Amino acid sequence: MPAVVMKFGGSSVVDATAIRRVIRIVTAERDRGRVPVVVVSALGRVTDRLLGLAEEARLGHQVDVEAGTAELLRRHAHEAAQLGADGDASLVQAFDTQFAHLHSLLQAIEDCRAADPRALDAIAASGELLSSRLVAAAMTAVGLPAVWVDARDVVLTDDRHTCAAPRIDDIAVAAREKLDPIVSAGSIAVLGGFVGRAPDGSTTTLGRGGSDYSAALVGAGIGADEIQIWTDVDGMLTADPRVVNDADVVPHLSFAEAAELAYFGAKVLHPSTIFPAVARNIPVRILNSHRPEAKGTLITADPPRAHRSFAALACKRGITILDITSSRMLMAHGFLRRVFEVFDRFETAVDVVTTSEVSVSVTIDDNRRGPDIVAALLEFADVTVEEQMALLAVVGDRLTTNSALAARVVGALTSFPLRMISQAASRRNVTIVLPEASLARAMMHLHRELFAVSGQMR
Numbered sequence: 001m002p003a004v005v006m007k008f009g010g011s012s013v014v015d016a017t018a019i020r021r022v023i024r025i026v027t028a029e030r031d032r033g034r035v036p037v038v039v040v041s042a043l044g045r046v047t048d049r050l051l052g053l054a055e056e057a058r059l060g061h062q063v064d065v066e067a068g069t070a071e072l073l074r075r076h077a078h079e080a081a082q083l084g085a086d087g088d089a090s091l092v093q094a095f096d097t098q099f100a101h102l103h104s105l106l107q108a109i110e111d112c113r114a115a116d117p118r119a120l121d122a123i124a125a126s127g128e129l130l131s132s133r134l135v136a137a138a139m140t141a142v143g144l145p146a147v148w149v150d151a152r153d154v155v156l157t158d159d160r161h162t163c164a165a166p167r168i169d170d171i172a173v174a175a176r177e178k179l180d181p182i183v184s185a186g187s188i189a190v191l192g193g194f195v196g197r198a199p200d201g202s203t204t205t206l207g208r209g210g211s212d213y214s215a216a217l218v219g220a221g222i223g224a225d226e227i228q229i230w231t232d233v234d235g236m237l238t239a240d241p242r243v244v245n246d247a248d249v250v251p252h253l254s255f256a257e258a259a260e261l262a263y264f265g266a267k268v269l270h271p272s273t274i275f276p277a278v279a280r281n282i283p284v285r286i287l288n289s290h291r292p293e294a295k296g297t298l299i300t301a302d303p304p305r306a307h308r309s310f311a312a313l314a315c316k317r318g319i320t321i322l323d324i325t326s327s328r329m330l331m332a333h334g335f336l337r338r339v340f341e342v343f344d345r346f347e348t349a350v351d352v353v354t355t356s357e358v359s360v361s362v363t364i365d366d367n368r369r370g371p372d373i374v375a376a377l378l379e380f381a382d383v384t385v386e387e388q389m390a391l392l393a394v395v396g397d398r399l400t401t402n403s404a405l406a407a408r409v410v411g412a413l414t415s416f417p418l419r420m421i422s423q424a425a426s427r428r429n430v431t432i433v434l435p436e437a438s439l440a441r442a443m444m445h446l447h448r449e450l451f452a453v454s455g456q457m458r
């Protein structure tokens with residue numbers, strides 16, 4: 001039977017009203033003859049709240065921790081009652097067990113005034129474990145054949161707590177074993193996103209925003225017909241709507257374009273979402289749970305040839321530039337190897353690289369190991385660091401064949417203080433680095449220039 005993975009983000013399951021909408025969307029898909037496999041995030045803002053409680057516990061703020069936990073319990077119980085699921089004995093039992101576990105995890109942090117990544121994962125995972133139970137019970141309450149599945153039995157990962165990597169082959173086996181029988185019976189499997197299990201049995205998470213990735217992993221694991229990412233916007237937009245208020249929906253994207261946009265900050269997709277889909281050539285759709293009638297964005301290997309020059313813009317704030325100059329004045333043989341070996345040693349990804357005869361400039365968006373990296377580089381180079389930079393990426397497959405397009409991007413930004421310009425190896429994107437303070441204006445300006453609604457210029 002054809003299966004469709006349908007992932008609903010936090011705002012799509014924020015309360016009973018939103019969950020009822022989810023049920024209508026899932027029912028409609030089922031009525032069209034495909035079996036939904038549902039992946040849900042925690043109820044809106046719950047993950048932030050849980051991690052906030054872990055921090056309160058670490059600081060020893062016992063009263064706040066107690067009050068916060070009670071509030072979370074009240075919220076889940078209230079939504080369950082609104083959905084007519086409060087009489088479901090298995091849901092009541094699941095909530096009791098999960099909250100007791102959460103309580104003891106927070107207690108342990110408070111006792112030792114320290115929160116290690118394992119504990120943080122177990123705490124953060126409560127959000128999805130609770131929401132998936134709630135959604136499954138709400139479906140059962142309206143007569144749908146829903147089966148709750150512990151996502152940790154399917155999404156098997158390594159043990160890098162808080163940013164675990166999936167074990168793809170093991171997931172394929174587990175997904176078939178756990179999910180195929182449910183799909184074959186025409187029932188609706190409901191799993192929490194974001195969470196997984198390490199080889200030692202401990203709970204892991206795939207990193208913030210990771211439920212999209214869970215959906216793609218599950219979809220690839222069962223060979224789904226389609227992976228749907230249901231969120232709070234009409235699809236992938238031509239720019240981050242929090243910066244550009246008249247961004248348009250992009251109807252079609254290639255896998256490569258979507259992967260670049262996600263990587264360069266389009267939050268609507270977790271950066272790793274596309275890879276499992278590519279591996280099995282499964283279409284990914286981004287849809288709006290608040291407006292299910294909107295067409296959304298369809299992401300495929302080979303989308304219809306668009307009449308547009310560019311697909312979309314994306315941006316990331318909080319970027320740090322490191323200018324690294326060889327102390328011998330020339331880029332001696334082996335210099336770049338030594339530079340990149342340092343980033344490797346401190347497990348820090350480099351986004352943009354530009355070089356000159358004597359120096360190399362790189363950007364990083366995770367500056368946690370910044371001081372260690374600089375110390376290691378200073379052993380053989382001079383280093384200057386600039387923080388509060390931003391990265392602005394223009395993405396589009398046509399950039400690979402039409403070099404005039406890159407010139408158009410850079411030409412449109414001449415009045416902005418650009419610090420780095422790079423056209424990636426794939427040449428599917430042009431990436432600009434500039435001060436964070438100039439980002440919003442630059443993005444709005446570039447969007448007007450490249451995506452002007454009136455013009456046929458796209």
Ligand code: ADP
Nearest residue numbers: 009010011231232235236237239240266267268
């Ligand atoms: P969910 O909770 O459903 O996973 P997210 O908040 O993670 O939702 O992602 C959706 C948000 O991504 C949107 O509300 C929007 O603010 C942001 N976003 C950033 N860039 C884009 C873009 N290019 N297209 C659409 N949304 C974007």
Ligand code: ASP
Nearest residue numbers: 041047194208209210211
């Ligand atoms: N709930 C998790 C988060 O907020 C995962 C997700 O929603 O994708 O990061």
Ligand code: MG
Nearest residue numbers: 009209267268
């Ligand atoms: Mg998200």
